[in-house]
Amino acid sequence: MDGRKLSRHFSRAEDLDSEGTLKILVCGGGNGAHCMAALASSRPHVDVRVLTLYADEAERWTQALKEEDMTISITYSEDNIEDVKSRPSLVTKDPAKAAEGIHMIFFTVPAFAHAQYLQAIAPHILDNTLLIGLPGQAGFEFQAVKALGDKAKQCAVASFESLPWACRTLEFGRHVQLLGFKEALGAAILIGSKSNLTSHSLDIIQFIFGENPVFKVINNYVAINLMAKSIIHPPLMYGRWRRYTDEVLHEKPLFYQGVDDEQASLLSKVSDEVVMTAKVIESKRKNIDMSAVIHILDWYREYYCHEISDHSCLKNAMQTNKAYDGLLHPMKQVATKGSEGFVPDFNYRYIREDVPFGLVVMKGIAQIAGVDTPTIDIIIEWAQKQLNKEYIVGNRLNGKDIGETRAPQVYGFETIEDLFHI
Structure with a gap:
């Protein structure tokens, strides 16, 4: 998917650079956040930032990136493991810097931490931003809409039924292992009444993740909660x-x-x-x-x-x-x-x-x-x-x-x- 196709799914086309770069934010500092940040950073026309609010994780991750790029070891089979180098453009604990110009926000933190991140970034979220629970866990949409207030009408909230892969961090900020992919994964999207986003935004997430898992669009968010x-x-x-x-x-x-x-x-x-x-x-x-x-x-x-x-x-x-x-x-x-x-x-x-x-x-x-x-x-x-x-x-x-x-x-x-x- 090239930059022009990416831009078609977003109304804030003025925020895309000349090549149509998609700007995403990954929230968290654990296994899922490492995997998401490294995988997304390896895709063309995708600029990745990381927001981690826990202790000194942002400083440690930033220091690690000064020494070398991240490595994601992707396991396709026992005999086929590929090492890919990539790096997020920014790792920070500052919500304002993290959310500036962002199109998509991935919440790759445990459900009990969603409230902390939502409260931190809600004041900085622009119209037509897509918030993604990865996984959202049950009730993510309720909490996200509450945190956004009236702004929820101009945004969209998506939720996945589980993480798309098994993964583990081998070295903080430097090396993450993607152990295996799920074959399919259900996702639902709740679109605000004044938002210009559509369910096709999920196609971009498929591009970021690759061929597997294959996303199945669930027709309503209540089903994804169950x-x-x-x-x-x-x-x-x-x-x-x-x-x-x-x-x-x-x-x-x-x-x-x-x-x-x-x-x-x-x-x-x-x-x-x-x-x-x-x-x-x-x-x-x-x-x-x-x-x-x-x-x-x-x-x-x-x-x-x-x-x-x-x-x-x-x-x-x-x-x-x-x-x-x-x-x-x-x-x-x-x-x-x-x-x-x-x-x-x-x-x-x-x-x-x-x-x-x-x-x-x-x-x-x-x-x-x-x-x-x-x-x-x-x-x-x-x-x-x-x-x-x-x-x-x-x-x-x-x-x-x-x-x-x-x-x-x-x-x-x-x-x-x-x-x-x-």
Whole structure:
């Protein structure tokens, strides 16, 4: 895609240079931000800046770039790994400098950090800017629109159901490894009523990422909220640890590939409740397509079709998924009776993030649709005890800490009509 084609998707053509350069901002300093910054910087006609607000990350990254360009090691197969050199034009903790003239802003930070970045850059965002949650996690659109205020009408918000690749930082600011691509990835875009952006803006993101994953445009943002993969971790954590009584383990158990019948059943029931929510919304709101919200087993069969050797049931699909090889439960190391062992880490993102910015949001949408979610309720009730929070009381989201989540009720949405008039 050349500069002229890039410019067609943006109304601020005066901001493009003579070659039609696209200016993007990557928010964050972790694995995803490193991968996004390095990959996007390697594309022609794309100028990349990085905003990281955490500690001294901006200074460290800037210093690293003074010594040499970034390297992104892209794994296409076991025998095909390509090293690509690139560099962002600016790494800073100054939101005003970071956002100057920017067309697209990628939020590659955990969901709990979205508010900090949105508040920092909101005053500097220009009209017809596209904000992208990568991944957005459930409720990203609610939070982004709230942070932008009236400016939301002149912008657009997109959200992806998960990260497009597995990646890890090998050396901060210098070397990141892209371990593998998802084959497909769902994305939805919410366009402000006065914005000149269109859904074709997602074509530019496809250009930045390359051939894989192939983006699937989801017809409405409510569906992408119900598709968020934060439904996976909490049921597996609950199923594995709900009877836990402080014993110390000698080794870390497998996470996905250690799934048993009970955990698979819990995840399947959660998925059933989410799919039912989508179907009820579709039945109550004509001309709304929620068909992209599919059962989690069907999702595995579609998105990991070449990675899974046994597609017969959910348990087998997870246990035989090569993309999950060797991944373990989040654990903390402890010393006891002269030896070391492991205990579960209930403050890990599988609960700390995937419940208030995942299951609670889905529960909120289901509550609006009038759909009962007994399995989701049980898992939220267990998880909130581990977090020392209260989101749910009985089967209603009216706990004292609900304001710390992104449930639609926090933003004043009480009806299905409210959801579609954001």
